[in-house]
Amino acid sequence: MNEIELKTCIKFKSRTNEKNYVKIYNAHSCWSDIGYMEYGEQYLSLHLPNCSCHGIILHELMHTLGFLHIHQRSDRKNYLTIHWNNINRTDRMRF
Numbered sequence: 001m002n003e004i005e006l007k008t009c010i011k012f013k014s015r016t017n018e019k020n021y022v023k024i025y026n027a028h029s030c031w032s033d034i035g036y037m038e039y040g041e042q043y044l045s046l047h048l049p050n051c052s053c054h055g056i057i058l059h060e061l062m063h064t065l066g067f068l069h070i071h072q073r074s075d076r077k078n079y080l081t082i083h084w085n086n087i088n089r090t091d092r093m094r095f
Contacts, residue, residue: 003054004061022064030056035066071095 001012015021023041030051032044044064046057071080072095082095 001061003058004065010065030060032060032063034063034068 004010005012020036020038020040021042022044024044024046026048027045029045029047033042036042042064044060046052046060051057051060070076071082073079076082084092084095087095
């Protein structure tokens with residue numbers, strides 16, 4: 001959070017009584033809801049110790065802020081070429 005605050009205009013604060021907030025917790029994987037959800041708790045899961053590296057934490061915080069993976073963006077065809085033959089059939093849904 002400190003790195004994002006230092007390099008952007010975004011500021012994080014501890015929750016007091018806000019209705020909508022991000023709940024960071026230790027679950028079974030590393031993931032986050034994407035962007036502002038507007039329904040109370042918004043989840044960011046950091047399975048420890050597997051998700052404790054700096055890069056993974058930043059990655060999941062960026063999802064919380066609304067950033068998608070570039071290969072999932074609606075304009076990805078302008079920037080990427082997907083080689084479908086190189087992707088396992090069971091993983092293609094992720095693209």
